Amino acid sequence: MSTQTPKQLGGIDFGLMDPETYRDISATKVITADTYDDDGYPIDMGLMDPRLGVIDPGLECRTCGQHSGSCPGHFGHIELAAPVIHVGFTTLIRRLLRATCRECGRLTLTEIEMEEFRDELDRAEDLGKDPDTVLKSAVRQARKAGNCPHCGEPQADIKHEKPTTYYEVQNVLSGEYSEIIAEAMQPDDEDEDDEGMSPQALSDETGIPLDRINQILGGEFRPRDEGRRALEKALDVDLTEEDMNKLMASDIRDWFEQIPDSDIEVLGIDAADSRPEWMIMTVLPVPPVTARPSITLDNGQRSEDDLTHKLVDIIRINQRFMENREAGAPQLIIEDLWELLQYHVTTFVDNEISGTPPARHRSGRPLKTLSQRLKGKEGRFRGSLSGKRVNFSARTVISPDPTLSLNEVGVPDRVASEMTITINVTDRTLEEAKQYVANGPETHPGANYVKRPDGRRLKVTEKNCEELATKIEAGWEVNRHLIDGDIVIFNRQPSLHRMSIMAHEVVVMPYKTFRLNTTVCPPYNADFDGDEMNMHALQTEESRAEARVLMRVQEQILSPRFGENIIGAIQDHISGTYLLTHDNPQFTETQALDLLRATQVDELPEPDGEDETGPYWTGRTVFSLLLPDGLDLEFDSSAGDTVIIEDGQHLQGTIDEDAVGAFGGEIVDTIVKQYSETRARVFINEVAALAMRAIMHFGFSIGIDDESIPPVADEQVDEAIDNAYGRIDELIETYRAGDLESLPGRTVDETLEMKIMQTLGKARDSAGEIAEDHFADDNPAVVMARSGARGSMLNLTQMAGCVGQQAVRGERINRGYEDRTLAHYEPNDLSAEAHGFVENSYRGGLTPREFFFHAMGGREGLVDTAVRTSKSGYLQRRLINALSELEVQYDGTVRDTSDRVVQFEFGEDGTSPVKVSSDEDFAVDVEGITDRVLDAEFDSEIEKESFLTPSEPPTNLSEHTDTALSSEVESDD
């Protein structure tokens, strides 16, 4: 194996193959329809001939001498007793038959026309257009020719009976011509004006002598073409019938052999590589055994591949055909066998031809033949070539671990000791490598395999590990277990964007799940209700370096979709920071230090003040400890106040989703862009940790009682709904009286529906407002909704106030029985409750009818999601396929791989969507820069220089070796 020089594919040429070439490359002719003999040995010149390659271990290939596994397999061939059409080319064969002369084989186009099509073809090629369109128009043109312009032979029309039968159609005189003429000469019974035609009159009109007419009428003389036409014209009848002359495959082959190369090229067919007669096969290649391996079942029986089954059929029929022909069987039998052979070869190539019954396995399952192997999602192209199964991968359930950094992933120890990373043993890694091997495969930081310089791979076992460890020296390779700090790729499907695949650092842990920091849930779109994720261990130094620099989670904090952070605080983190900063509570020293326990901050600043219990620190001060120095920000929070941060001190406002949340939290976004990814990672980790301690400090829970409103409020809600009912009754009355004014462009019925929907919508909203008024500000559901942690005020309205109108297809529920939704209502009842208005709240409970309507609305949502996932998946696949070749070049242009310019500057200004948020007009703040330069606000020359030159991003190191960082964080307080 190692003796072969590695080669690279340079290109692939496509073409048809000459039968002679098939014979040349064939390892053997196959003549026996059997596979193995009674002893289990492959039969010579059978379908499993050892010259076609070997699949059983221990046997030697008789063509290349290699054993199973290294022998690639070799083609054989079957000599077909008669030519057979290749199903893939039936349309082209039809076109060629129509476009070429049946006599001389030339294209039935004049030289001038040919020249025109040649030019057109060149143009199509230059413009990258489909040459098929030229072929089609050339054939259309050629078909018009009644006679061959080269030899003058009249051309017959070709009829194609799918899939593989062709007829030559000629109009010949009907056998019943005399009857037809006589019939036409009779007077028409229904038409009084028609007196019929006498033979004499017919003779006069056609110019045929009377006695001839009489002969014709007697069926004694067959009128020639001219006479026939004259008769047809005079009598207004059709005397011809179609005569179909079946073209056998051999006829077509002979026909195509005559077509000169120069004519073929007019049609855009490559005559050198693809002669048209090669579309009709005389030799059938037999795929190597390796492409159709047989499987040995548990009971020792062999089960053959579908292709082998099909080949058996072909050889059998082929044999029978030959025998019958030699025995001089009647033409009918020969033709039947020919058709059968054609059928088997057809289904061997493609078993899903419409109009042909698919060849079936004994069990009734259609066979999977050549085309089926290539086609579709699980086919060769999409299933085995574009996407492959890989080694060094693991998959298990995920669960959260707030103690991990967002860069890390907790890997179960049993995964860590199964998956390995290859290290090359050098003088420097020798001791390390020895230790891994000595630990063996079962002790955790151990090794599973070693590879000697001569290429032999040895399995490390509990027994031989000590001994192997002593043998290790430079030049060996050791496959050691994953250890803390290794970089791995982590992925959750569906991989919709690049943040679905990110690199993490390994932390080996007990138990069986992958553990992740909850802040990386948004990019993966993961939750912990049973989601599974995949992990891949990287095998080369280059890939590990790339993954660390480009793919680590912290490098992916900004989403290229909207140019803001996609990683940030979520759910309880946000509730936590909200509680910590909204009312700016005070903490004693112990409490404050406890809040900061999980962060790297270990010193408190000067207290904010003192009360009876001693010095205190406020929530905002505690939060400020996490902010980097020099951070200035001002923005509106979703809680409704203005957040002001000056020089890293949080002075005012509530820290909520808009500040630290995933999907564009201002503070996180600013830190990534102005400081660094590393600083942002530290910030997010610490916010998460602080928020968790904060929420635990205050205590946070939600239960059914948190959604209850006092009886007074309930009454108010009922009243609001009753009012709405009243208004609807009025509307219906006006409508029934015919007084309802329709809205422009709408019918009266539509107007009524719209108005009712509007009224009910308002009713629900006012119920929501009433409920909201009665909720305390510290109600956990309200806190979550206001801070943006989870849920909305609408959810709350539905739980406490009123669920509201259920809709199907954007309308009130109208389906069910005739003129009514349910048998509980009068026909044509237009009232709210009869069309799916749910006046109860979720907490109060739905009535059975409301429940039923609610289920209808709910079902629509489910169907919608199911349809949507498949549709958007296909959209995504198409988009990616169309755009995948586009790349930004060094000159700033966007080009595809064949160097065609698609954009001169990406997005018209050449800025990166990662660095520029979509709602910013300009990337560069020229005014700010001018002010800064003019005011000379620089502490040092170095700072000034870094301001004036493009930044060089630092090379990212591991979480555990980031020393620069810990000092930076310390400097914060």
Next chain:
Amino acid sequence: MTEYDHVTDDIKAVVEDTELPRRLRRRVYDSIEEREGVTTEQADEIARAAEAEYLDARIEPLEPAGTVSAQSIGEPGTQMTMNTFHYAGVAEIDVTQGLPRLIELVDARKEPDTPMMTVYLDDEYAEDREKAREVVWALEATKILALGDVSTNVADMVVRIDLNEETLLERWPTADAAEPVAAEIAETIEDALGVDTRHQGMAIEFGPSEPSYRELLQLVEELREIVFKGIEEISRVVIRKEELDDGEEFVLYTEGSAFGDVLRIDGVDASRSTCNNIHEIHEELGIEAAREAIINETIDTLREQGLDDVNVRHLMLVADIMTNEGTIESIGRHGISGSKDSVLARAAFEVTVNHLLDAAIHGESDDLNGIIENVISGKPVSVGTGDVKLRMGSMETSPADD
């Protein structure tokens, strides 16, 4: 180019020396002009700092911009609704929205599911409701039922139309009297149905040439389809008063579209009017306008779903590749993916077998340069880090050394 008082030639020289694009250079000048008295040295620093910030924000070379854009549009697709709801507001026009509309756009369908136009009006027409109405009548297809009552008299085998005089005068604002309009209508009916009409005052009568009940009904059916005024494709027009920065104006929204015809109607502001059929825009205004239309339509579709945070640059790239050939190409089998040079890339997308067979006939060859081909043949793909031709530790040693 605007003249600057405080920008000296020296300042110009240092600013022009940077890699700043024109638009940014202009802003640097503006900024210097505003401050007055900026020295050349300071100007150099400003320019350099601006350049530094600009270069930092630039997309990096070898970035797979196509894949990133495709993902950035495809990913929010999973969050869109399938339902096609109406616009907010009451009398608005139903338009396909959400995922179906997005698919329709990248498919480059010849005819959108719900064609519509937004017609802006020229000054006087935009301010005066009556004038705006005139344009409405010129646009909206007027059928017989809108003009009067149709009754069939089976005994006499005639169809009788009683035209509404007021409606006629309203819909033909240029006419002084209803009588000539009625005559015109009668004529149109004669031309369209091939019957003789008798008309008197506001009444028009006609019937089949031979008494036949079937034919009579047939005539009524056909009569209803005749367009007496306006554009056949436009079935409904809605006038809306819209607030703009400089006052209010009337804007027309139409159901159905005939962009070319509409642009040529008096009172229509051709520079602002638009339609949601990208092919019509391509035909009327050219490929650049079509590109712009694709961007606008996709961004509107996304905005309607609350997904307008998607960066426009991604939509631009999609629009650019769709219009790259000078005609609108769809994304998918019949468009860009189907016209790729590489056989393997086409085969790996859809209709695998046919592409292979056709390639054989045409004697195509695949150089394996593209992304998909490299994946298939197991080579590094030529994008991103795979496109960097850099070798480590392969310094050539002179033969004398060994």
